[in-house]
């Protein structure tokens with residue numbers, strides 16, 4: 001067992017576990033997009049960054065990859081972290097404005113403005129699908145090609161893959177293949193409806209009682225995250 | 227049987243080589259490095275050989291093809307021993323004259339001498355050329371002296387003696403201790419203490435360990451690694467063998483980009499020869515130590531110079547970095563402990579073993595030891611490779627060695643460290659060049675690129691240029707780097723086009739800071755440097771672009787206009803003929819430019835002999 005401090009609280013963690021696992025175990029909510037607990041962490045979305053003080057210096061690390069160490073002090077929601085996470089999300093929404101996952105996350109994190117020109121892409125290049133395909137389905141029918149702006153997920157040589165069994169696991173795990181958010185704004189914009197509309201349930205009962213899977217933004221906004 | 231098994235055997239070979247080589251004998255050394263090669267030095271070298279044969283000389287004359295001297299702009303350069311006369315810009319037709327006059331009669335051919343642009347004086351010897359005079363050449367010392375394709379040349383100047391000393395008289399611990407004590411820091415950019423890296427890699431348990439030489443050199447402006455690999459490949463091999471012995475590795479890899487064919491060729495020849503002489507292979511110097519080196523060709527992506535991407539590339543995977551919370555020295559190539567160093571770092575090792583840690587530690591500043599190598603380019607009189615002790619001032623490099631700014635123009639900024647370095651302004655010209663000071667100034671040592679810019683440079687345009695390179699070279703794995711650099715480029719492009727808004731500068735600053743903090747690898751972490759440093763030192767230039775829609779340096783095309791000065795134009799028509807747009811009218815005596823047709827290519831200005839065409 002390793003003892004570390006997380007947001008000021010001394011916590012215990014199993015050796016070899018990541019900061020993200022520990023944080024989630026203790027109920028601390030760290031947003032992620034490229035992480036899944038059954039797949040090898042990849043560290044690409046950078047939303048899970050947290051501040052770690054190892055006694056020598058304080059730096060930002062990806063909590064999905066960083067392993068616990070004795071005595072380190074971790075802060076998961078500092079101003080520096082929150083500011084960066086928000087900007088990264090802003091960059092992602094500007095790339096894929098029609099993803100409900102991203103829009104919900106935006107509401108949850110209080111992102112109310114996108115300062116970049118909106119594009120209209122679908123894939124956020126989180127790499128979950130290809131890890132799913134290779135690690136869980138034992139196939140490896142898809143992969144990344146290209147560098148930088150040209151990066152995309154395709155089958156080898158863009159031809160129908162011989163080893164693809166059409167299992168659909170890639171689609172299952174994709175965080176952005178979903179019905180568009182049907183907020184009050186037109187597609188291609190930052191929605192934020194959840195922030196603008198106060199749900200009746202919350203007014204009446206003091207809590208959100210969505211029948212659908214809720215983002216919880218309406219209450220989250222009032223709560224000041226420490 | 228060529229294999230050398232003992233230090234005595236090596237020394238005997240060196241002595242016999244030196245005896246055979248009469249130091250008074252005339253010798254023509256022609257540089258066939260990439261720079262001189264482009265100017266036809268291979269033909270010149272060939273011509274020397276033929277000419278010497280043809281003129282049927284009585285005194286024996288050696289011809290030697292050497293690697294890059296680092297003064298490529300004067301190429302092809304030749305040095306004539308034993309007097310070490312330095313000729314530059316030698317053409318094919320000069321060869322017979324050089325043979326008959328200089329080689330046979332010792333006459334100097336005046337027109338081939340180098341002229342110091344500041345004093346106008348002719349310089350006879352290479353070491354008196356101001357460009358070299360102020361340098362301290364250690365790592366590059368034998369560039370241009372030895373034939374890189376002949377191991378005997380390297381042995382004659384004392385090559386492989388450090389290896390003999392290390393293996394036969396020093397323990398692994400002592401070798402690592404010496405490197406630690408010397409203060410050697412990685413010359414690949416980050417300046418990590420080399421000894422400490424070796425120590426960790428040595429200590430990590432494991433039967434299989436690797437060493438890697440990083441010769442990727444992805445920075446488009448730098449050519450020091452290339453030059454070293456081409457001109458003195460054995461020094462790199464020797465360092466790697468010593469390091470591998472100390473760390474306990476039996477296999478080494480040299481990662482070199484495929485765009486460096488000559489470096490690849492010379493390294494392969496060097497490896498083959500080292501095997502032949504027993505410096506690579508089994509039981510090196512009769513010890514129990516086996517080691518071999520293999521060359522891996524890189525595809526040329528900038529990011530593949532980054533250690534984890536490089537390792538992935540050697541493994542045959544996509545060259546893409548990973549988080550290094552577990553270091554490469556613990557788990558690197560094929561998950562085994564791996565020690566990666568830049569080729570210049572490796573080449574420094576034999577020097578340290580030969581001369582001792584104290585000798586090395588005396589050179590440089592308190593925290594940065596040894597020498598730094600820069601590829602000095604841009605608007606300076608002398609461009610080329612510069613090796614100076616750490617702590618040398620920027621102005622010494624630019625003015626004393628570089629000979630000042632071209633055409634007597636005014637200095638504006640110098641960018642160090644390659645595409646992700648920062649731009650340093652005139653106020654900081656007395657900055658001492660070492661790892662710490664450069665980082666404090668918002669730049670870095672990086673790959674040793676040094677680009678000098680004059681008053682005609684627009685800093686917004688510079689930022690745009692480097693961002694464009696970086697967004698193209700970003701591997702695209704992590705969001706801040708891929709999306710962030712793209713957006714920075716978008717904003718800077720808007721500013722350069724006169725579409726900038728006041729709040730853009732704050733957004734740029736915010737983006738830059740977040741990309742620096744949140745990116746996965748060094749590429750993203752350093753990419754905002756140009757933006758941050760230009761915002762810090764040249765903010766008013768951004769403001770002028772945004773507020774007044776003007777480019778003070780007259781570079782940003784959307785913000786400038788070409789016009790013709792009536793009193794200077796002679797109506798000669800030179801511009802008119804060349805204008806691709808037919809935008810120049812010739813009514814009356816002088817010409818005028820039609821701004822509606824002009825595409826601001828600047829051809830007219832270059833064509834005008836009367837300085838009549840201006841930009842506003």
Ligand SMILES: Cc1cc2nc3c(=O)[nH]c(=O)nc-3n(C[C@H](O)[C@H](O)[C@H](O)COP(=O)(O)O)c2cc1C
Pocket residue numbers: 411412413414415416417418420440441442443444445528529530531532533534566567568569571572673747748749
């Ligand atoms: C984007 C990027 C490109 C790099 N390119 C090179 C390179 O071309 N050559 C090199 O030696 N190091 C390069 N590095 C640095 C290496 O990651 C590594 O730190 C270095 O090779 C270690 O050797 P050293 O300790 O001898 O400096 C690069 C780093 C980054 C982040």
Ligand code: FES
Pocket residue numbers: 031032033034035042043044045046047048049062063064065
């Ligand atoms: S979850 Fe850690 S980087 Fe995406």
